[in-house]
Amino acid sequence: MGIKSLFGFGQARDKPVRNYSNGEYTFNFGRSTSGKSVNEMTAMQTTAVYACVRILSEAIASLPIHVYRYKDGGKEMVCDHPLYTLLHDEPNPEMTSFVFRETLMSHLLIWGNAYAQIIRNGKGEVLSLYPLLPNKMSVERDSNGVLYYVYSRYTDENPNMKKMGDITLRQEDVLHIPGLGFDGLIGYSPIAMARNAVGMTMACEEYGASFFANGANPGGVLEHPGVLKDPTKVRDSWNAVYRGTTNAHKIAVLEEGMKYQQIGIPPEEAQFLETRKFQINEIARLFRIPPHMVGDLEKSSFSNIEQQSLEFVKYTLDPWVIRWEQALKKSLFLPEEKKEFFIKLNVDGLLRGDYQSRMNGYAIGRQNGWLSTNDIREMEDMNPLPEEEGGNLYLVNGAMTKLKDAGAFAKEGTESTSEESEPQQPPDNRNRGGLR
Structure with a gap:
């Protein structure tokens, strides 16, 4: 095409x-x-x-x-x-x-x-x-x-x-x-x-x-001091005895002054x-x-x-x-x-951390109100708790409040005090301590 x-x-x-x-x-x-x-x-x-x-x-x-x-x-x-x-x-x-x-x-x-x-x-x-x-x-x-x-x-x-x-x-x-x-x-x-x-x-x-x-040995050369009539026969006989992993580490017997020289890397x-x-x-x-x-x-x-x-x-x-x-x-x-x-x-199951990390994460979610007992049990492949035992109940830490409501209790206390009694004038401390 x-x-x-x-x-x-x-x-x-x-x-x-x-x-x-x-x-x-x-x-x-x-x-x-x-x-x-x-x-x-x-x-x-x-x-x-x-x-x-x-x-x-x-x-x-x-x-x-x-x-x-x-x-x-x-x-x-x-x-x-x-x-x-x-x-x-x-x-x-x-x-x-x-x-x-x-x-x-x-x-x-x-x-x-x-x-x-x-x-x-x-x-x-x-x-x-x-x-x-x-x-x-x-x-x-x-x-x-x-x-x-x-x-x-x-x-x-x-x-x-x-x-x-x-x-x-x-x-x-x-x-x-x-x-x-x-x-x-x-x-x-x-x-x-x-x-x-x-x-x-x-x-x-x-x-x-x-x-x-x-035999875990790279190729090499058999050196003979003279002239061989049949070099193929010598090579084949060498390979038959020493080539292959089963023949590794065998002791070689060299005759007629032959030498083996390894040339592989x-x-x-x-x-x-x-x-x-x-x-x-x-x-x-x-x-x-x-x-x-x-x-x-x-x-x-x-x-x-x-x-x-x-x-x-x-x-x-x-x-x-x-x-x-x-x-x-x-x-x-x-x-x-x-x-x-x-x-x-x-x-989600592949993204779960180790046991301690999971427990710490569940504790944070439970204390901050976005995980219930049954939510956690489901992620741990456990059977849910009955409704009457609070399995689906969401809790929140009582010490936490909205930012805009911070200090509201103090303001309410001040207003109630001002309604009960008239505001008092601060005392005059200018003549105290012997200083004029």
Whole structure:
């Protein structure tokens, strides 16, 4: 597809014809400058990429998800809405909510897009949700500018699709969560956009594996004082006895005045370990994961690791949460429901501090009247107290008063005294003390 057709140049504004296929951006995958071929599967074979994808996928999947209704300036949870059971328990008969969200989030992190087929009844209500593979999906527009999706099905991964080949899906039948992109319709794969960093990580792992496969000894030279008739035989016999980790530290026996001279660069001189550590941090930076969450505790301590975890929730997880919430509301609710209902992923549990900090915070809220006993018990996942036992009673410190009422009691006392007796003149002390 050319530049003009990609961005719609030279086409009528009322009849755009554009295609947003994931396959168009596969040029971002491929061979990196390190020589390693990077795609979604090879990238996941590196521990750093796998760890980052797993951390974010499991975090999104483990968050409580609920349906809420706007009410009197606040909100209330709605458990009898059909979407509540689908999102909270079972999106389809084959998956739990955790597995469904984990799968879509992994697609979002690897391919930059997450898709799910929406099965509706005759009234337009959602009955079930089934994940769709992003590398088989393309987004297109018809002659009127309406979006539709084309799914290329060649395997039996979806029980709702009966035929093979290209299957057209309407926009209202697809849940699409796009990642970061340039047009707002298709997200770009983080792995593809950073393929050189991922490729270098793969090259470092392969170098390390090859290093230990050769007995943790780089290549060397066998020197013979004379002329060898068959040098290949000598080399093969040497490798058969001394090559490999199982043959490491064996005592070599050299005959006929032969000498072994190592010519490889030791790993500490090549800074191999430092390079591997840097590449792990590079992948963590790509997904905005704190290094301590992927096993790098070099710069973490008891004093800052909690703060790093809170920053992970605020700056890494929260944008993904908002992306999910808005996409679910846009695709799943009926038009008349969007004004009344919304979906929320609760991250409050991840923002809780240690036990002492929580207790101190509850004490402040209780003493200042904006937390009741049942409010605190709910946040600690405890059963509420009955109303007659004061579970919903809000208290306030009696020593506190409004600023405008400060000193009012003194003013009232002065007024009552003036009404009871006439004001007295101050005594004349000018002639006291013998001074004239």
